[in-house]
Amino acid sequence: MINMKISKRLKEISNFIDENDKIIDIGCDHALLDIYLKEKYQNISIIASDIHEGALKMARKNLEKHEMEDKIDLRLGDGLTVANPNEYNCIIISGMGYYNIVKILSDQSKLENANKIIIQSNTDVVKLRKYIIKLGYKITREKLVEDNDIIYTIIQFQKGIEKYDYRQIYFGPRLLENKDEIFNDYYYKKLLKYENLLLQLPKSNVISRLHHKRLIKIIKEQVK
Ligand SMILES: C[S@@+](CC[C@H](N)C(=O)[O-])C[C@H]1O[C@@H](n2cnc3c(N)ncnc32)[C@H](O)[C@@H]1O
Known part of the structure; x- marks a missing residue:
């Protein structure tokens, strides 16, 4: 039983994570997603990082509040520079814009073991699909979530090749298969x-x- 509340958007992102994922959450900010995940899966490995000291301070406070100081690895720094590629196989980047996300993923040596990338971008979702597919990933899961009157797109990329036409790139191949009310x-x-x-x-x-x-x-x- 998880006894903490997180936003609908973060909760939906958490549904993309499995117990065996070795996570790095880039731009963790408050680290609420990471705390929620650690409550859900006690053995999951999580590095939570942020480029801003202030964000990490707040993350540390939240970790203390949930008695998780030793359970989540907090790191200060820019994107994937804070970790070695063998420390993670799943990258989460949420709540950032296209250019920041592209910059973070641009060093391909950092993606060696990243079999799974979960993205929730605030901008240019279509361009991001194109960019990450070119890095050698396919789209295996997608979800639209409405939170406080904003609709967010969450995309899961996994290593592999799949061809897409322009409609699939625009709407999302997995979203097109399951057109819901949102x-x-x-x-x-x-x-x-x-x-x-x-x-x-x-x-x-x-x-x-x-x-x-x-x-x-x-x-x-x-x-x-
Ligand atoms: C809007 S918050 C999103 C927080 C959280 N991921 C979420 O979805 O609610 C974006 C966070 O990303 C951090 N950030 C921006 N660029 C970054 C980078 N290059 N490396 C690490 N963190 C970064 C910011 O400091 C900020 O805390």
């Missing part, structure tokens, strides 16, 4: 937004108009 709602709102934008775009802005028309077309094919 999916329809999310893309219906996007559709309205793009239709509105198109109305406002001047006729002279040919490239942008074409881009929006294409997006509207592919979204219309998918939403109910």
